[in-house]
Amino acid sequence: MPEMTVALALNDALHIALRDDPATVVLGEDVGKAGGVFRVTDGLQQRFGADRVVDTPVAESGIVGAAFGLAIAGLKPIAELQFMGFSYPGYDQVISHVGRIRNRSRSRFTAPMVIRMPYGGGIGAAEHHSESTEAMYAHTPGIKVVVPSRPYDAKGLLLAAIEDPDPVIVLEPIRAYRAIKEDVPAERFAVPIGEASVVREGSDLTMISYGAMMRDTLSAADYLEDDGVSVEVVDLRTLSPLDHETIVASAKSTGRVVVVVESPRTASLASEVAAIVGERALYSLLAPVERVTGHDIVVPLKRAERHHIPDAGRIVAAARRTLEA
Amino acid sequence: MPEMTVALALNDALHIALRDDPATVVLGEDVGKAGGVFRVTDGLQQRFGADRVVDTPVAESGIVGAAFGLAIAGLKPIAELQFMGFSYPGYDQVISHVGRIRNRSRSRFTAPMVIRMPYGGGIGAAEHHSESTEAMYAHTPGIKVVVPSRPYDAKGLLLAAIEDPDPVIVLEPIRAYRAIKEDVPAERFAVPIGEASVVREGSDLTMISYGAMMRDTLSAADYLEDDGVSVEVVDLRTLSPLDHETIVASAKSTGRVVVVVESPRTASLASEVAAIVGERALYSLLAPVERVTGHDIVVPLKRAERHHIPDAGRIVAAARRTLEA
Amino acid sequence: MEQRCILDPEGNLISEAPVGLDETERLFDAMLTARLYDRKCSAMQRQGRLATYAPYEGQEAAQIGSAAALRPGDWMAGTYRDAAAMWMHGYPFVNLLLFRMGDERGGCPPEDVFILPPSITVGGHMIHAVGLAWASLIKGDDRVAITYFGDGATSEGDFHEAMNFAAVYETPTIFVCQNNQYAISMSREGQTRSATIAGKADAYGMPGVLVDGNDVLAMLAVTTEAVDRARSGGGPTLIEAFTYRAGPHTTTDDPLRYRPAEEVDEWSHRDPIVRVRRYLQHNGRWDHDREQTVLDGVAAAIEAAVAEAEATDPYTAIEVFEAMYAEPTPVLKAQRDALLRDQGSA
Amino acid sequence: MEQRCILDPEGNLISEAPVGLDETERLFDAMLTARLYDRKCSAMQRQGRLATYAPYEGQEAAQIGSAAALRPGDWMAGTYRDAAAMWMHGYPFVNLLLFRMGDERGGCPPEDVFILPPSITVGGHMIHAVGLAWASLIKGDDRVAITYFGDGATSEGDFHEAMNFAAVYETPTIFVCQNNQYAISMSREGQTRSATIAGKADAYGMPGVLVDGNDVLAMLAVTTEAVDRARSGGGPTLIEAFTYRAGPHTTTDDPLRYRPAEEVDEWSHRDPIVRVRRYLQHNGRWDHDREQTVLDGVAAAIEAAVAEAEATDPYTAIEVFEAMYAEPTPVLKAQRDALLRDQGSA
C-alpha cells in the first residue's frame, strides 16, 4: 500500500473518479494548469484534458451554480473553492439551490455534486485563509458535510462523496494536508458518510473532534494516558448528518466528554455535540461536557493565532476539569 | 402611550432615527416609494427624501457593501434585506467585511450599521420566504444579532441597534409583524442589547425562546399553568451576544429547560442554549434539556409547513417529558 | 440600439414574418391560453385558493414567442413570473398550480419535461442554465438551455457571473431578459444606467439583441436565431424583450404607489394579444366564435387541472422528510419519529 | 479601444505630459521606492520574516501614477497587491509590514490616512469604495474614493454590483483595474471574452478608459481626469491599466506552470521604471549617483520600518479579544477569562 499525505490521497481519489466515470468534471479557480493552490488537483488536467478539469474565472457563485447545472444535467461535477473563506459568495447557491432542488422537485431533479474546500487555521495564513465555519454548512439542509482528518479517510470520504446521490461538501483541513502520512490502499474504496470512528478506545473520558483538531486531541489523549487516564477518542468524520449513536454510546460509557473544535464557539458543532450528549446521555454524565473551541472572534493573524486555536494544553486542562468534577 | 404592532413600532423607531440624526440613511429594495414589502419603511421617503431613504437596485451584496462603506465614512446606514432568504448573497459582505473591519484595523475603522431583515415562517409564504438561519448570523464574529418578539422590544431593540457602535443585525419575525399590539412609548427609548428578558416567572420549568416562537411558547406555558405547572419563560431578545447569566439562573432555579426555535435543529440556537445549560447548570438539571425545533429540512411550503414549525402542542409534549423525567 | 419588431401594434407586418398563418394562429391560441390561466390564478388567489401570485399579463408574447423557438428536451430555467413560457414548453398546469398552492409536488413535472421549478430568488438561476447547457457540450448532445429573468435580476452579481461563464465556455444558453420596466417598485431607469439591457452583452463578448417583447413574431424570430446559433456551437445570446407588466408585481402589491395610471394605460395600446388578433383578422383568420371556442376549451382544461390540484391530498408529516436526500438520514428519521410521537401526544 | 499612452517604452513623449520634470522626478523616485520595498518584502518572506507576500513588480506605474492623482483625505480601498498605491497615498511602511507579519495592527494607519486595510478577498472591497464615495455626496464634502482591483476581480459578482451602484448613484468613485494579464494562473483571455475590461464600463453607463498601465504619466493623466470628474459631480469612471505582473502571484506561486518565460521577457522591455529613467535622462535629469542616493535613502527608511515592525511585541491573549466590538461582550470576556485560566494551567 502506498504511503500518502492527505493532499495526495485526495489527488488519488480525484484521479480514480475521473478515470472511472466520464461524467466526472473537476472545476474551480486554478485547479487545472496550476494544479490547485495546495496541489490537490495536480496532474489532473494533463491527464484528463482541459474539458474535464476546468480552470474557471474568479467567481464562486458561478462555480457552484454552474456545477449545480452540470449535476442536474447528469454530470458529476467536483467543484473546488479555493479556501473556505472564499466560499461565502457561493453560499447562496448552496443553501438556496444545491440543498433544495431535490425537495422542491420531489426528486425529479437532483444535484449529486461535490464541493471541496480547504478550511481551518494553524498555519499563520493571511486573513480569510483560516476560516472554520463548518457549523453553517452543517446547519444547511439538503447537503452532507464530511471532513477527513487523515489520508485514509480523505481518500475514502472523497470517493464516497463523489458516489453519493446527493450534494456533499468535503472540508479539507489545511493543517493536515501534508502533516500526516499513512498507508492508503491504491484501489477505490469508500469511507461511509455518516459514520464517526472511534479511533481509540478508553473508559475514563471521551474526546470528540474532527479535522485538523484530531491531531491535538490525540496528543492530549496521549498525554493523559501517560498519566493513567484511559481516553476514548471519536473522530466525527461526517458533520452532517452527525452520527448520534456513536457520540451517545461513547458518552454513556465514559460519562465524561470533551469536544474540541477550532471554530467560533456559539452555535458550533461543539454546541451540537454537547446538546446531543445532554439530551441522550444526561444520566450517565459525571461532569459537564467541556467545549474546547475557538473564540467568538475572527481568527487572529499569525502572531496571535495560537491564542485562538485550541492546543493540546487547553484540551488537557478541560479534560482534567471533567475528571475532577 | 400609542398602541402599536411590531411593524408600526419598527416604523416609529426609523422615523425617530431619521429625525434625530442627519447621518442616518435607510436603504434597500423597495424601501422608498413602496414603503417596504411589509410597510415597515412606510412614509419615510415622503418625509425624509429620496437621498436618505434610498431605493436600491436588486443586489444584496451591493446593499450590504455600500452600507458598510457609508458606515466607515461616518454615516449611520440602516439597510433592509427584503427577506432573510435573500440575505445570503450579502452574507460574504457580512462575515468577510462588516464583522471584521474593527478588528482588522484595530478600531481605526468601524462600521456602526444596522441590517434589518424579516425572518421566519408560519404564514405559508413562498419558497425562501420562511427562512430561519439566525444561527449562522449568531455564529458570525463581530456582529450582534437581536430579535424582538413584541412591539415594545421591536422599537427599543431597533433604536439600540442604531445607537450601537458596532454592526447589528435586526431579525424581524414575519409572523409577529401584525399579530400582536401593545402600548409602546412614543418617545425614544432603548432595550439594551445582550439582555434576555424573563417574561414570566415560574418554578417548575423554564421555557426559552425568541422571535415569533415566543407566542407559541407562551401559549404552551398558559396551557401548562392551567394544569398547575409553574412555567418560567425567557425571551432571549439578543442572539449574539447571548445572555448566559439569565439562561443559567433560570435553568438552575427550575431544573427543567425546554428551548424552542423554528430553525433547523443541528447547530442551532437551541443547541447552544442546551450546551450552556449543560455546562453551567448540570447539577441542577432534573431532566434532559428538551430542544423543540424545526427539522433539518427546507421549510415546507404552505400545505405542510405545520409539520415543521413547532406549535404549542409540541412544546407542551416536550415540557411534559421533562416533568415526567 | 434598435428594437427588432415584425408586427406593429396595429397588426401590420413591418418585416418578414418568421412563420406562416397557421403557426401564428397557434401562437395566438397559446397567448390566449396563457392570459386566461394568469387571470384565473389571480382570481383564485383572491379567493384564498392560491398563495401569493405573480401575474405576467402583458408579457405573453415575450414568453410564448421565445418558448416556441425551443425543441422538446431543451432545458428551461425561469422565474415565478414565467408560467406562460413553462407551460408552452410542456410544464403541466396542474404542477404550476400545485406550486402556487404551496405544494412542492408542483416542482415535479413529467419525466420528459426538462424545466426546473421556477426560481423564487432573483438572479441565482441564470447560472444554472449555463451549467445545463455546458453539460450538452461535455456530453456532446445538442440541447440548449433557455433562462428567463427580469430587468431587476440584471443587477444581481449572479447575472454577471452567469453571463461571463456562458461566454467564456461558449455554452448554448439563451438569456431572455423580460424588461417589464419594473422590479417591484423600482423602475428600469433606477435599476441601471446602461442605455439598454441588451447592450450589457458586450461586456461579455456576447451578442445582445433588443426586441419588442410585445411582438410574438419578433420574439420567435430572435429567439430562433439565438437557439440556432447556440445549437450549432455559436455560444450564448442575451435577448432583451422590451415589455411591460400590466398588473401588480404580485397579488399583494399596489403599483399605484410607484407608477402612474397613465403609463399603464399607454402600454395597454401595445397589448401583445391585440396586435396578433388584428393581424389574423387582416388576413381573414380570426372570428369571434373561433376565439370563444378556443377560450372555452382552455377554460375547461384549466378547470380540470384546478380540480386535480385541489384534490391532491396535502403532504403527510412522513413525506416532509422524504425528499431531502435520496434516503432520509438517521438524523432526519429520528426527527420524523419524534414529530410523529409529539403529534400523536399533543 | 485605444490605449492611452504618453510616454513610450523608449522614454519618448508621444503626447503632452500632464506634469513637468520636477513632478516626473517625484513619480520616478516613488516608483524606485515602491520597487525596492517590493523586493525587500519578497526577500524577507524567503527569510521567514513575513508571511506570504504578493509582489507587484511591473505594476509600479499603474499604482504610483494613479495614487498621485489623489488629494490627502481621499479614500482608498485596494488589495493585497496594492502596497505601492497605499504607500504613495500615505500608508506607512511599518503598517504594511506589520500586516504581512501577521499582525492586525498593520491595519491601523494614522488618523489622517483614509485607506482601508488591503482586501484579501477578491472583489468584495470595490463596493466599499462606492459607499465611501456615496457618503461624500450625502455629507456634501468633496472626497473621492479610489479602488484598486485586478483583472480576475472583474469576474466576481461584486464587481458588477459595485459598478452598477456607483453609476446609479453617480458616486465619486474611481475604479482602477490593474489588468496584469493573470489571476493566479488564469489568463486574461480565459477570464472574460470582452475585448477590453475598460469596455465593460458601458454596461453601466459609465465612462471607461484603457491606458498603458506601465506609463506613469498616462496613469496620472487619466486618473486625474477621472478624479476631477468625480469631484465635480460627474460620477464614477472605470480605468483599465494594461500592465503585467513580472513576478509570481505570491511567494508560494510558480508562474512557469502557466505562462512562458518568453512572455515575461517580452514584457520586461516595457518596464515602467526604465522608460521614465530614459525620459529623465533625455532631459538631462537623471544620473546614476542621484538614483543611488534616492535608493539609499529609501533603503534606510525601509530598514527603519522593518526594525520598528519587528520590535513590536506580538499580541497578548487579552488583546485578541479587544477589537471585536467597541467593548468586549460578556461572552467574549468569559471566553477570554477561560483562555487565561487554561493558558495558566496547561
Ligand SMILES: Cc1ncc(C[n+]2csc(CCOP(=O)(O)OP(=O)(O)O)c2C)c(N)n1
Ligand atoms: C435574491 C433576491 N432578492 C430579492 C428578492 C425579492 N424580489 C422578488 S421579485 C423582485 C423584483 C424582481 O424584478 P425583475 O427581475 O425585474 O422581475 P419581475 O418581477 O419584474 O418579473 C424582488 C426584489 C428575491 N426574490 N430574491
Ligand SMILES: Cc1ncc(C[n+]2csc(CCOP(=O)(O)OP(=O)(O)O)c2C)c(N)n1
Ligand atoms: C473571493 C475570493 N476568491 C478567491 C480568492 C483567491 N485568490 C486570491 S488572488 C486571486 C486572483 C486574483 O486575480 P486578479 O484579480 O487579477 O488580481 P491579481 O492577483 O492579479 O493582482 C484569487 C483567485 C480570493 N482571495 N477571494
Ligand SMILES: [Mg+2]
Ligand atoms: Mg421587471
Ligand SMILES: [Mg+2]
Ligand atoms: Mg490579475
